[in-house]
Amino acid sequence: MAAQALWRDDGCVQETGSSAPQPSAPRRGRIRGRWRRGPRGSGPLRRSPDDRLAGGVAAGLASRTGFDVTVVRFAFVLAALASGAGVAFYVLAWLLVPAAGQQASIASKAVTDRRGIALAAGLSSLLIVVLLIASVLRAGWLGTLAWPPVLISVAGLVLIWRNAPADEQATMRRLAEPLLSLPRGARRSASRNVLRGCVAIALLCGGLFALLAGHPSHAALRPLGGLALVIAAIMLMLGPWWLCIARDLITERQARIRAEERAEMAARVHDSVLQTLALIQRRSADPQQVIQLARAQERELRSWLFDDRPPGSLDGSGLTLAAGVRLIEQEVEAQYGVAVEAITVGDCAVEENLSALLAAAREATVNAVKWSGAQVVSVFAEVEPAEVSVFVRDRGQGFDPDAVPGDRKGLAESVHGRMARRGGSAIIRSVRGEGTEVTLTMPRAAGERQPSRA
Amino acid sequence: MSTPAGSARDGAARDGAARDGAARDGARPRVFIVDDHGLFRAGVRSELGDEVDVVGEADDVEPAITRIAECQPDVVLLDVHLPGGGGQAVVTAIRASHPGVRFLALSASGAPEDVIAVIRSGARGYVTKTISGGDLVDAVRRVAAGDSVFSPRLAGFVLDAFAALPAAADGSPSFDPELDQLTPREREVLRLIARGYTYREIARELFISVKTVESHVSSVLRKLQLSTRHQLTRWANERRLT
Numbered sequence: 001m002a003a004q005a006l007w008r009d010d011g012c013v014q015e016t017g018s019s020a021p022q023p024s025a026p027r028r029g030r031i032r033g034r035w036r037r038g039p040r041g042s043g044p045l046r047r048s049p050d051d052r053l054a055g056g057v058a059a060g061l062a063s064r065t066g067f068d069v070t071v072v073r074f075a076f077v078l079a080a081l082a083s084g085a086g087v088a089f090y091v092l093a094w095l096l097v098p099a100a101g102q103q104a105s106i107a108s109k110a111v112t113d114r115r116g117i118a119l120a121a122g123l124s125s126l127l128i129v130v131l132l133i134a135s136v137l138r139a140g141w142l143g144t145l146a147w148p149p150v151l152i153s154v155a156g157l158v159l160i161w162r163n164a165p166a167d168e169q170a171t172m173r174r175l176a177e178p179l180l181s182l183p184r185g186a187r188r189s190a191s192r193n194v195l196r197g198c199v200a201i202a203l204l205c206g207g208l209f210a211l212l213a214g215h216p217s218h219a220a221l222r223p224l225g226g227l228a229l230v231i232a233a234i235m236l237m238l239g240p241w242w243l244c245i246a247r248d249l250i251t252e253r254q255a256r257i258r259a260e261e262r263a264e265m266a267a268r269v270h271d272s273v274l275q276t277l278a279l280i281q282r283r284s285a286d287p288q289q290v291i292q293l294a295r296a297q298e299r300e301l302r303s304w305l306f307d308d309r310p311p312g313s314l315d316g317s318g319l320t321l322a323a324g325v326r327l328i329e330q331e332v333e334a335q336y337g338v339a340v341e342a343i344t345v346g347d348c349a350v351e352e353n354l355s356a357l358l359a360a361a362r363e364a365t366v367n368a369v370k371w372s373g374a375q376v377v378s379v380f381a382e383v384e385p386a387e388v389s390v391f392v393r394d395r396g397q398g399f400d401p402d403a404v405p406g407d408r409k410g411l412a413e414s415v416h417g418r419m420a421r422r423g424g425s426a427i428i429r430s431v432r433g434e435g436t437e438v439t440l441t442m443p444r445a446a447g448e449r450q451p452s453r454a
Numbered sequence: 455m456s457t458p459a460g461s462a463r464d465g466a467a468r469d470g471a472a473r474d475g476a477a478r479d480g481a482r483p484r485v486f487i488v489d490d491h492g493l494f495r496a497g498v499r500s501e502l503g504d505e506v507d508v509v510g511e512a513d514d515v516e517p518a519i520t521r522i523a524e525c526q527p528d529v530v531l532l533d534v535h536l537p538g539g540g541g542q543a544v545v546t547a548i549r550a551s552h553p554g555v556r557f558l559a560l561s562a563s564g565a566p567e568d569v570i571a572v573i574r575s576g577a578r579g580y581v582t583k584t585i586s587g588g589d590l591v592d593a594v595r596r597v598a599a600g601d602s603v604f605s606p607r608l609a610g611f612v613l614d615a616f617a618a619l620p621a622a623a624d625g626s627p628s629f630d631p632e633l634d635q636l637t638p639r640e641r642e643v644l645r646l647i648a649r650g651y652t653y654r655e656i657a658r659e660l661f662i663s664v665k666t667v668e669s670h671v672s673s674v675l676r677k678l679q680l681s682t683r684h685q686l687t688r689w690a691n692e693r694r695l696t
Contacts, residue, residue: 380606380610
């Protein structure tokens with residue numbers, strides 16, 4: 001990459017304004033004139049970004065040494081063609097020499113770029129494998145190529161690519177454009193695809209040839225090398241496409257997740273808060289109902305925000321006692337518009353007899369709400385190792401349990417009967433004018449007592 | 455909302471106020487309100503009405519600490535959740551410099567770990583924001599008089615916190631039976647509070663005096679604040695996780 005850049009570099013002799021594409025095009029006289037050494041610059045060596053074709057190294061060197069920039073570039077190209085050392089030297093200089101007007105080199109920034117270093121190391125190791133295979137196969141120039149310059153160049157270019165300032169990155173991108181086959185846009189991707197296809201086909205042919213020529217007498221690694229080339233060809237052909245797809249997928253997925261979260265949030269807020277606000281506006285004449293709606297909504301919102309429990313997610317399966325009591329609280333409040341203050345201490349899974357207890361507690365709560373006339377009903381449930389107790393208390397008018405007409409089944413059947421059938425007990429204490437308390441106790445099968453949730 | 459503060463109507467709080475000089479204006483304790491919602495502060499102010507003397511407001515931790523130190527109110531109504539940190543930061547800072555100022559925690563979320571944290575840092579009680587105006591006035595009076603205010607919910611939290619971990623008795627080095635366990639009587643009192651009983655009703659139920667009920671509640675508060683056992687923290691964390 002860098003070699004080609006320098007090659008073009010040499011070709012586009014800037015001083016003459018010539019755009020001759022061939023490196024041999026500059027006339028001899030001019031070249032000779034350039035060999036004359038001009039005045040030497042002073043100060044430390046700096047890359048010259050104003051007069052750069054790649055990193056401005058040659059221009060910087062030229063102004064420092066007094067040689068013409070084209071001469072320096074030509075020397076670089078020669079060195080690159082001869083051994084590859086020119087490229088390595090150029091990349092190292094690009095990395096280590098700060099640009100004019102700046103104090104820090106790219107390398108000083110690159111040392112903190114851990115991902116860049118990892119990437120460079122990974123690419124280098126990959127190259128080592130390729131070169132190893134090539135040398136084993138004695139595959140012509142690949143095998144004879146000097147390794148260190150190649151490794152240094154690749155690793156250095158990766159680090160420069162990741163850490164160079166934006167304008168230098170733009171230069172690199174421009175230089176690498178013909179070689180980089182990453183599709184960036186549909187408009188210009190056709191020529192790149194052709195180029196990529198050609199390279200891939202060449203590699204594929206080489207790999208297939210190596211595979212087919214794999215003779216028992218040859219080194220055992222030979223077919224392996226062919227395989228590697230075939231894989232490289234496939235990667236080259238399909239890799240950018242995969243990359244592109246993966247990138248699109250990630251972007252699309254992130255956008256979708258955001259949209260879904262937003263939609264879910266909007267649905268929740270609509271189902272709960274907005275509906276309630278609308279109801280409150282419609283019933284603003286009835287303060288009792290407004291209070292009831294606000295209370296129910298507050299509770300629901302709180303359980304969603306603080307307990308991470310979506311509204312209406314309490315179903316029968318996996319219901320715990322605390323959740324069951326909370327359900328009673330919410331339902332009775334919503335249905336009758338009287339505040340229910342439920343408190344649970346401890347928690348446990350709801351077994352069969354405990355669901356009877358919950359049903360009885362619900363009935364007792366409904367009774368209190370309907371008949372006591374109290375503004376608030378307290379429900380207190382405590383889970384103990386041997387039993388579960390629920391206390392339903394109101395400060396209403398109270399009643400005489402013995403005077404309840406026989407046709408009112410609520411207490412007799414729903415509370416007393418339910419509890420008795422499961423081995424529990426129900427005690428009702430009521431004083432006229434002071435209120436009523438129903439005490440429900442149910443023994444529990446052996447089970448763990450869990451800490452309750454809020 | 456029924457809270458034991460309602461039992462202030464039985465006269466105990468007024469006795470306490472007379473006993474304790476904290477309510478200097480006789481029946482008008484000086485109150486400071488800390489809450490980040492201006493609307494809520496205004497609501498509390500109007501609900502408290504003429505019953506108390508609201509001497510100041512603040513909406514965050516830093517201004518609260520400065521202004522409370524200036525005003526030196528009898529009671530600070532403190533929101534558990536503040537943008538600049540938990541309410542306990544205010545309690546801790548003020549109690550270090552002005553031990554005479556008492557705190558009554560208010561919270562909308564009622565998340566137990568937050569409430570317990572504020573109580574442990576030194577607040578004298580906790581009520582939910584849905585408390586009625588009359589009950590709030592009673593609670594303020596009670597706190598101003600040096601008593602503690604346990605809402606049924608706080609009683610439930612405390613029972614849960616102390617009952618959830620009998621493992622504390624397994625010889626853990628920090629275990630101090632004096633501080634880390636509730637006596638059966640204290641447990642009974644808390645249970646009745648959680649069931650919605652007023653202090654007077656509790657006294658009648660247990661055949662003790664209202665004064666004794668108050669001393670039990672204060673003793674629970676002291677244990678809650680002084681107990682060093684890390685189990686309290688663990689309990690709160692477990693509740694957050696479950």
